[in-house]
Amino acid sequence: MxxxxxxxxxxxxxxxxxxxxxxxxxxxxxxxxxxxxxxxxxxxxxxxxxxxxxxxxxxxxxxxxxxxxxxxxxxxxxxxxxxxxxxxxxxxxxxxxxxxxxxxxxxxxxxxxxxxxxxxxxxxxxxxxxxxxxxxxxxxxxxxxxxxxxxxxxxxxxxxxxxxxxxxxxxxxxxxxxxxxxxxxxxxxxxxxxxxxxxxxxxxxxxxxxxxxxxxxxxxxxxxxxxxxxNLFTDVPSVQGKVKRRQWLSGLINWLAKGEGPWSYLYGHGFVRNVDVGNLVMRLTLVAMIVTYFVTVPWLNTALMLLFIYLVATQLMPFYHQYDQIAFTHLFPVSASEQHQAFEKLLLKIMICVGFLIVIGASSIGHGHFSLSHQGLNLILAMVEVWLLNRYYLKIRIK
Structure with missing residues (x-):
């Protein structure tokens, strides 16, 4: 034995x-x-x-x-x-x-x-x-x-x-x-x-x-x-997600899926209904809010905020290839550029929400270290990073 x-x-x-x-x-x-x-x-x-x-x-x-x-x-x-x-x-x-x-x-x-x-x-x-x-x-x-x-x-x-x-x-x-x-x-x-x-x-x-x-x-x-x-970092075959009805998220689905073409509908519904991807973004955002809340050093607070926004975006970008193995998606009478535009819109919407939540968490209001100028700088830097990730880094990752 x-x-x-x-x-x-x-x-x-x-x-x-x-x-x-x-x-x-x-x-x-x-x-x-x-x-x-x-x-x-x-x-x-x-x-x-x-x-x-x-x-x-x-x-x-x-x-x-x-x-x-x-x-x-x-x-x-x-x-x-x-x-x-x-x-x-x-x-x-x-x-x-x-x-x-x-x-x-x-x-x-x-x-x-x-x-x-x-x-x-x-x-x-x-x-x-x-x-x-x-x-x-x-x-x-x-x-x-x-x-x-x-x-x-x-x-x-x-x-x-x-x-x-x-x-x-x-x-x-x-x-x-x-x-x-x-x-x-x-x-x-x-x-x-x-x-x-x-x-x-x-x-x-x-x-x-x-x-x-x-x-x-x-x-x-x-x-x-x-x-x-x-499974938070990579696909594990032995872990299978469970399908759940989330009626209270119908409004979010409609907002994310808003757009022309089938890819907007598919990505919008897929993000919310995919337990692994949706939960991953939610958990990382929550962790980012908690960590930045307790870090009161201004420059370190801003650096961690930007780092977490980058991490959430990089974990979400592989969702672009979520449906590559499904034959029906290749039969859509749409061009590849329409798929890219649909995912770019989805990523922008999600990352704006994530960035805004992390900026709120980084305010450290409960510690008495709230600074309006610092929070304004955080918000500007967060939105600039979201735009750069969405406009340029996404193309690099897809290639």
Whole structure:
């Protein structure tokens, strides 16, 4: 079974690497560089403004660490055929799941430590610093994630009635209790984490029978979430969009499809009805509004705004070739220039709306940094960029 997991892990990593190469392309890496740089700079500028002994800081840190503890699920790499093919060897699967647990733990442990490192400067801003506390926090972060993954392992085992529902509740309540104690009393939180981990470990060892149906469903759900993330950047064959009736969008469809010729109708209806493209533009616009809202440095705020407008446009432009493989579109009695004009009008309408929304998000009104001159400059630059992308860059991308 150890050899089986190693083989599956290697195949799994190779499979994911193909998608990671597409995700971390030049555009996305540049966007991440600006994004994390802007967030780190804003965080550093905000920390001195936090008053020593602020009451709200500790509860906020607890909530943050509880949320971080939920990141990183148990990767069993169980396949659909396992309940049939490997059912006679269920008793030998303990070594398989041990390796799966350790494989999941070292990845999730890094994420937990990274989340802890982000909130420690804020914690030390309001609490007196002790070097031993740092050691306690690191141990608690690792132990809490180990406990969370043991609960996930317990979920796919046969045991008490309604065990999956109970363990899911415990995966939220236990980190909350542990971190709630640790933030106020680090040593007490560490002791409680060790006790809960020991009790859970003993119970998991007693529950050796595997609920194959549930284990398969959980792994498929985990991989589906991974594929949906990849689907934001490239087409994933295993992810299929669902057709939904959105009657409340009829007005938007009519506005986007307004124009002469079949291509205006096709692109206008296709953009709204295509779940992948429409949701991608909506999510990127929402992220852009949130990020630019929290970046109050004027020049960086403007740079991020322009970068996000460019990213949304580049993600939307491949929609031009959405219907190339449909034979009926080649039978339209229209020229190629009409298709280009129809898509150019669609892109212009969408990007004007997106640019306007991002400019609103970049206003930072809630931070008291609103400047009418700066927002006027943002609006002018955004509209100029939209025009340049629509008039010149679109032709380059299509070629």
């Amino acid at each position: 150890s050899a089986l997991f190693k083989t599956r892990k290697q195949s799994h990593l190779t499979h994911l690497l193909k998608y990671w190469r597409l995700v971390f392309n030049d555009h996305f890496v540049i966007a991440l560089f600006f994004l994390f740089g802007a967030l780190a700079y804003s965080y550093a500028q905000w920390l001195p403004k936090v008053t020593t002994g602020a009451v709200w800081v500790r509860p906020l840190i607890v909530i943050w660490l509880v949320l971080v503890s939920q990141i990183g699920r148990l990767a069993t790499l169980v396949e659909k055929a396992d309940p049939v093919v490997l059912l006679p060897q269920t008793s030998q699967f303990n070594s398989y799941f041990k390796q799966a647990w350790w494989y999941s733990y070292w990845r999730a442990g890094i994420i937990s430590l990274a989340g802890l490192a982000i909130c420690l400067p804020l914690y030390w801003r309001v609490v007196a610093y002790h070097q031993v506390d740092l050691f306690y926090f690191i141990l608690v972060a690792l132990l809490t994630k180990a406990l969370w993954l043991l609960r996930a392992r317990q979920t796919i085992s046969f045991g008490l009635k309604k065990l999956p529902q109970v363990t899911k509740i415990m995966q939220w309540t236990e980190p909350m209790v542990i971190w709630g104690l640790t933030i106020w009393y680090p040593l007490v939180g560490l002791i409680v984490a060790m006790i809960l981990l020991g009790i859970t470990l003993l119970r998991v060892r007693q529950q050796t029978e595997i609920n194959w149906r549930l284990a398969t469903a959980v792994e498929m759900q985990r991989m589906d979430s991974v594929y949906r993330f990849f």
